[in-house]
Amino acid sequence: MRGCQMGMRVEAHDLVMTYGDVRAVDGISFTVEPGEFFGLLGPNGAGKTTTLEILEGLRRPDGGRALVDGSDPGRRDPKILGRMGVQLQASAFFEKLTAREQLDTFGALYDAPRTRTDELLELVGLRESGAIQADKLSGGQKQRLAIACALVNDPDLVFLDEPTAALDPQARRNLWDVLAQLNDSGRTVVLTTHYMDEAEILCDRVAIVDRGKVLAIDSPAALVRGLDVPVQISLAPGALAPEQAAALPGVDSAELEQSAVRLSTRRPTAVLTALAERDALEGLSVRGATLEDVFLDLTGREYRA
Numbered sequence: 007m008r009g010c011q012m013g014m015r016v017e018a019h020d021l022v023m024t025y026g027d028v029r030a031v032d033g034i035s036f037t038v039e040p041g042e043f044f045g046l047l048g049p050n051g052a053g054k055t056t057t058l059e060i061l062e063g064l065r066r067p068d069g070g071r072a073l074v075d076g077s078d079p080g081r082r083d084p085k086i087l088g089r090m091g092v093q094l095q096a097s098a099f100f101e102k103l104t105a106r107e108q109l110d111t112f113g114a115l116y117d118a119p120r121t122r123t124d125e126l127l128e129l130v131g132l133r134e135s136g137a138i139q140a141d142k143l144s145g146g147q148k149q150r151l152a153i154a155c156a157l158v159n160d161p162d163l164v165f166l167d168e169p170t171a172a173l174d175p176q177a178r179r180n181l182w183d184v185l186a187q188l189n190d191s192g193r194t195v196v197l198t199t200h201y202m203d204e205a206e207i208l209c210d211r212v213a214i215v216d217r218g219k220v221l222a223i224d225s226p227a228a229l230v231r232g233l234d235v236p237v238q239i240s241l242a243p244g245a246l247a248p249e250q251a252a253a254l255p256g257v258d259s260a261e262l263e264q265s266a267v268r269l270s271t272r273r274p275t276a277v278l279t280a281l282a283e284r285d286a287l288e289g290l291s292v293r294g295a296t297l298e299d300v301f302l303d304l305t306g307r308e309y310r311a
């Protein structure tokens with residue numbers, strides 16, 4: 007594969023898509039810069055897949071315009087399509103072909119060199135599983151193979167629809183390493199996910215989508231920084247009594263939760279210094295705001311994927 011990719015710009019301008027009475031996509035706009043890792047994050051049914059399929063050129067929007075490097079992807083221009091890779095939410099493989107044969111087959115459609123299959127198996131961590139039939143692969147391995155298939159044409163832009171859905175937490179984390187590598191060489195990556203932690207770890211910027219609308223777009227860190235949410239500090243059981251903790255400088259509130267005291271503060275440095283002076287740092291945990299707090303702040307609802 008090339009060491010350095012071109013990256014492509016993706017633009018969504020006021021996209022609208024209706025299914026009967028459902029406004030699945032209700033005026034979505036954003037721009038993904040070349041080389042960016044961009045996430046569409048939101049609960050089930052938010053409109054992420056529909057938006058992605060419009061950008062991939064697989065669906066015609068009822069309103070608005072999608073552009074990939076300035077071209078309408080719906081026109082299916084081979085010059086644009088040939089530089090795109092797409093992993094759909096549900097992947098269909100030739101079930102009797104091995105992982106290696108799948109990649110050889112897709113690669114042949116793009117005139118990819120035969121060495122590409124080995125590179126891709128290595129990249130997605132399937133080097134040892136190349137001889138296994140697709141229908142015998144585990145869920146995580148199938149997801150990896152789907153991602154490898156999306157890369158056979160060495161694309162400059164990759165669309166990934168819920169690439170880690172239905173995987174166990176360990177398999178998800180393992181796949182994150184693969185996903186992070188995808189844009190190391192300058193590819194643009196656009197991913198949908200309903201996992202907040204996934205978006206926070208992988209994406210340069212995320213658009214938080216709910217009920218067909220974009221509620222906020224920024225880097226995960228900036229979205230979290232914009233919140234006025236206190237830091238939560240949980241002390242080890244028995245470290246301090248709640249009333250002692252409540253009297254520390256900077257503590258807004260302290261309560262007993264199970265057998266440990268949980269403090270809430272907007273001045274964590276002052277509180278941690280005071281805890282250090284009382285030798286109460288051992289075993290504590292600190293939790294800052296996360297994208298879940300951002301969603302709650304934006305919608306007034308707890309985030310339920």
Ligand SMILES: Nc1ncnc2c1ncn2[C@@H]1O[C@H](COP(=O)(O)OP(=O)(O)OP(=O)(O)O)[C@@H](O)[C@H]1O
Nearest residue numbers: 025028030048049050051052053054055056057200
């Ligand atoms: N082909 C279709 N026909 C009718 N309704 C549809 C169709 N595709 C999607 N919808 C509806 O549009 C809304 C948005 O669906 P979409 O799949 O885009 O959301 P999503 O955010 O990707 O959710 P998920 O994570 O569950 O895939 C949902 O209410 C869904 O039921």
